[in-house]
Amino acid sequence: MDNKDKKNNRRNFLRNGLTMGGSMLAMGMGPAIAKDSSGEGKSSGEKIKVLTTDGKVIEVDKPKDDCKIDPCEPPKGNAARQGIPGRSFVMVIDLAKCKNARKCIEGCQKGHNLSPDQEWLNVYLMKDHDDAEPYWFPRQCFHCDIPPCVKVCPVGATYKRQDNIVLVDSNRCIGCKFCMAACPYSVRIFNWEKPPESDVPPEDYSPEASVPAQIGTVSKCDFCPDRSREGKLPYCASGCPMGAIYFGDKNEDAVSNGTETLRFRQLIKDRVGYRYLDELGTEPNVYYLPPVERMFDYKSGLNDLPEEKQEVYKDIIDGENNKNN
Amino acid sequence: MENSSDLMKKLARNLETPSRQWYIWVIILSAIVLFGVYALIRQIQEGQIITGMRDNAVWGIYTANFIFFMGLSYAGALVSCSFQLLRIQWAKPLLRMAELITVSTLIVGAPYILFCLGRLDRIHYLFMYGRIQSPITWDVIAISTDLVFCAAFLYFTHIRDFAKLRDLEGLKVAKWRKKLYAILALNYRGTPLQKKYLHQAHDIMAAIIIPTAVIAYSLLSWLFGMSLKPGWHSTIFGPYFVVTAAYSGIALLIIIMWLYRKSRKLEDYITNKHFNYMAFGLVLLTMAYGYFTFSEYITDWYNQTSQMSALLGKFTDMSQYGALQSFHVLFTMFVPLIIIGLPWFRSINSITLVSLFIVIALWVKRYLIVVPPLETPFIPIQDVRPEYVQYSMSWVEITLTVSGLALIVLIFTIASKIAPIIPVAEIEDVEDTAKPIIRFQTKGV
């Protein structure tokens, strides 16, 4: 009895170590496509082999990723209006690293079950003035501290939480779109038609996870608090191959892009972090590091784009070409 | 007591059993309205994807219609109520038309904001979870209040006419209508005390409707003003919208006057004098409107902030909104001043025609207020989908707009079968014993 308890405790201890080892491996590798069939049927995926103290090999359940924030389950309904205690989520985007790989968008769309033309975050090609070099500018919801969108909501379907996050409750949204008109950063999108089928049943909907979406309601970037509860970075931050998107908790003074963790205040100080259209007084929680000492020419971001998409940037590209001639 | 009169006898003929043409007319209008209902059902079933609205231009002509019709409703608030309070005798024949405009446009206009809702099934959330901070909540409260008040005032001004109709012998209408008149007349017999009470009721309603309407329309403008969007974020929007509303309301009143004068042979009651006075008011409002429009644009144009210049650029670019803007400027400012302001072209028909163009141009103005700023956000639109870059109205939106107009006409058609379009009692029983607002008290009295 006593021994058994001890053993269970030990198994629990194993978990923490495991997740660390596992996550280290998971990084940097391509997707698993090749498959060896000789191991077919033996692998459970859920189990891990353990060499015990007495030299026996046993198989135990591989524990799921541990919760970092209690409770791990994203809250439903009005419970989601409360922020996660002690947290103050921020994002830092290093414009010097962005080359419009658009993996952030793909990751976000996949994670939130969005259709391919629904973009919670978008990468814009910006050019500040005639002599400026264009740069790629990823834009998600800024989760403003004084959110103009929340001010105008007639039914409180979108709300500001104490942990900085601005969420939309699809179960309450009446679809008036006033928040979309009020947002100066054009981050909100509307479900004009029936959203894609989701595996998540409607009764499991949490505003933190934002799936399943509902027709006739507004949706937007939610800063993935459901993933934060599991200690995971938002889809865009973990999806960026360049590590351009850092996410973290301002109260912890740390932001991470998955490979590198930096002190938030020091980073903003050293790299002169700024906020987009800060003068509007919305107090955004997304910071940008200016695109200085860039790792890529902005043109490299155009290479993989379809022609019609390149056409969108025509004005800027033409302007650049004329400048060089 | 005999309340009926020759005038009522004459006008009441219009109220008697409707002709076949009248029925056909009502059926045609009802069909158009029903087609709008069908379009609305389609929109609810298939989602707003069948409208022209998309993620940048999240609002379209529904919102333009909403402010447009709300603006027209000003005719009643301004003309009817202020003339009632000021005891202006010559305007009495116009009062009922003005009030009908108010009530019908409010009934038709208010739902347009609802057509913008993606989830009409959750409309009760506005009351369950209403947030007082939202301009939409302000609008819901103000417009419903305004509607109730204006409908009440419309009824108040009918009471004496209902009494006359109740007492009119030989009125060939169905029995139930006679009964209805009797109920609606509220035992009014014209006793001095009754006269006093009715007058008090009139005055109180008129006095409260004027500020209510001003507030309601200012709140409407703040739907846009309370936004950081260039082109919407303007301090002048409150008064500007109020003046625009009065302007369009008076123009519509002139059109309605012309229509009834022609169709009902009311030349004796809706006279040249009325057109003359209304046209004078129209010119004043043209100048006020021009002044506001000029101040609105000149400040933005002079400062040339990058966002505003982009927007103003669209207004001057003929391939974008230049044509619409020119039409609006021409017909709300220059044409009225030339045609009505100068003596040579002035006639009842020309005044009416100009009014028609003013009404249309003011609808265009509302479109220009709603759509182009939405298409000019701070962050550039870099979208491959053309419908997301530029708004264009769909058949659903056009259908619902047309059926809204049809509904207004239908309301007029039916309302003028219930009571004479000219307030008979107002003209016949002249009440100039208005209660003074300030009572000078003498000692010892």
Next chain:
Amino acid sequence: MIIKLMKMKNQIYKSVYSLIVGFLILSLFGTSLSMAQSKERTRLRSYFYIHDNGDREISVLLTAGRGRNMQNVSNAPISMEVDMGDSTLFLTELITDAEGSANLLVEAGYTFPADEEGITTVLASYNGNDTLRSASTDIEIKDVFLEISFDIEDSVKILTVQAKEFNNEGELIPVEELDINIGVQRLYSILPIDEIETDENGIGILEFPDDIPGDSIGLIKILARIDEHDYFGTVTKTSSVNWGIPVSYELKRLPRQLFTDEAPLWMIIGVFIALVGAWYHFFLSVYKLVKLKNEG
């Protein structure tokens, strides 16, 4: 891709020898061999971890192809053995998961057979199949013990880490010149603080910064980590101490503001007055009509 490889190099360590050898083989014969044979080249990499609780984990990763076409091979059997000089001790067979990796957890109490320096060599091998070639790798592993202690001297926070290993007599002796990274556990990752090196007593000292936020009572979880050592592998030791700045975990009530649920008072009062004022007049005039009706 270069960046990716560089990152991999940083994150995942391959034992130096096999990496160099592997690269040589790849660059010399890679092209000709793959052209001669239709079987895809595979590569097995191995990593060693010592966890906080003393448990060890051997992790292998099987990949096929090269460069841009490199893929992780899932569901492949990997046999794990201990090299005993002239013979081998079979441990178990692992199956790679969806990410192509397979892990063997070794409990803290288990002692590997080791050579005179206390180092164990573990062999991992994959036999290949119809389309994939075989691959194998070996990894040298050894236990190391880290101990973290905290002191405050003249209000300066001193963090001490001591590293020990077994010598061949089974005694714990200090490990010299060992690089240890000190970090603080954060929500998503570990925030690096500094790197220290152990002296001849196996001790490394760090003046801990004052401005690291902790939890609600200022507690922070400090990690001492040896990263990708030749035979210690990646070693992690954690310890919690209340050296952090406390962060309020209290959910503060949001103020009465335009953007919160509760409207500002002046707004509620203003709307209330306006509505009461307007509707009072409405009912007043209706009352007049009631009087009118009763009069009739």
